Amino acid sequence: MARSATVAVPEDASTATGAGRRTQRRSEQLAGMAFVAPAVIVIVGLGIFPAAWATLLALQKWNGFSEPRFVGADNFERMSRDTDLVAAAWHTLLYTGLFMPVSVVGGLLLAAALNRRIRFMGLYRTAIFVPYVASAAVTGLLANFVFNPEVGVVNNVFRVLGLPQQGWLEDPSQAMVVLVIMSLWGQLGFVTVIYLAALQDVDTACLEAAEVDGASASQRFRHITVPQVAPATAFVVIWQTIQCIQLFDLVYTTTRGGPIGATTTLVYYLWEQAFRQLSFGYGSAIAWVLFVVTMVMTLVLVAIQRRRGGEQPA
Template identity: 60%
Template sequence: MTATSVPTRPSAAEPPGGAARPPAPARPRRRLGSRLGGWGFVAPALVIVLGLSIFPAVWALLLSLQEWDGFSAPEFVGGDNYAELVGDADLGAAVLHTVLYTALFVPAVVLVGLFLAVSLNRRIRFVGLYRTAIFVPFVASAAATGILTTYLFNPQFGLMNNVLRVLHLPQQGWLEDPNQSMVVIAIMSLWGQAAFTTVIYLAALQDVPGDVVEAARIDGAGPTQIFWNVVWPQLRPVTTFVAIYMTLQAVQLFDLVYTTTRGGPLNATETIVYYLWQTAFRELDFGYGSAIAYGLFFVTLIATVIVTVQQRRAAAREKETR
């Protein structure tokens, strides 16, 4: 009795006929190729971003340690430009004007944005049209906003004084009054920026769980109780973000001042960034202007870190109490 031999099936590594299969391409090479391809697509945008952010920041830091008018050879002065910031009375006045504008603008834009978002977070007719109309001022350019501000608040032919004249009320100086000009700037900034906070709050309101709101309503809570006890806790992180973002925008105010008052009257609307622009590009003191820019950067950075840390601590305490 002979044993039958079972034919063996050729393995996958060795094709029939004894011919050797060519080696498969190495996976590391494929990964390297895909990575290089990805970097090839990203590189142009990355170069532009670095060229418009990192390089100017480093150059401004070097300029802040020098005295340079843009034409003659720069002279290294070390920290003298930063020491001059402390005793600069004009810079101190610009800081006070910026603080006043921030105190007027930031609370108003947060409250108005929250009010508009709550009003538009309802099922009403033409709600899409209303939301679009609210966002239109945000996309308007600073030049258009400045022209509109001049038309509305001009003391001679402005619309606001014409309305006061019809109502037999005293005329106001508006943009030509040092006591009113910054208030007018804050009002027009509010008109343009409230749309942003409205959109942010509207998105946050739509993320509030509907079943929680419905449960509170079934338990007998009124609209005010539902808002403060259910909705508002969900909006606190968003409020922190909006407040920080709008504070940064307020500190960097320049375009609306440039297109309306040019820092007047009597330098009443001269903000930090406008003073920086005058120092660097009108007086050609690029070193001192760069020192002002870096001083503003460090102050805003420290304030942002403090507010963020305090907000996180408050959120942690609230979780512990629950």
């Protein structure tokens, strides 16, 4: 409207244009805000505001029922002498150390295997991806069935093969390995899909030139394909690391942190502190430290990737 007014009254051009532009800018701003507002409300309401409350909560002692009490840095001080928290951190680290490398390497190899034109390829790709769609609750239930020491499939197979029966999820030294296996089953599809996409961008001219020059298939894969999918690798490593640190649902649906606390991960521990022990303040304090640690690790990984590849990570 402002624009048509400006065009219709050319003699007033200088002033009308100035005022018109201002009106125009203002109305555009209003329209923009109107479009952005719902998203902003959602993000502030469900993201930033609760995060701010969690900050306040981390400085309080609150059991969810009586009045919260301000305790300053007590919750953080308590973390420094909490041996169970240290144990939970080690468990999370162990899980990450077992899960992350296998998921990245396995995902890349699977993607390379699926990146060709053969019969029923769509079926194979779907089969790899389906477990990723299954919820953690389903994965957990499945783990309970498959790895049940009394009636589970795995121990039955062991029995037939004459191998000794294992405790699996009920054995403190094996439970974490079972969780890693179940996570891999659930998560490999995701990594594979990311790498499949990245493999489409690998320079075929370069691969063909190498082949002409006599490079073997494994040499081509190692020296051309792997470096070229480096941005995808950076993304996958960061993403999977964050997933590892946040491991909760699978633990909740299978071991509940046991046996003897062997699978108590950081997020499970903080959930237990907050919602079972009713130490909401302490739980929030752990959540904040976890957030900072995750943030720092992500930044470090991004920095390493940039220095090594000189490329923008995905």
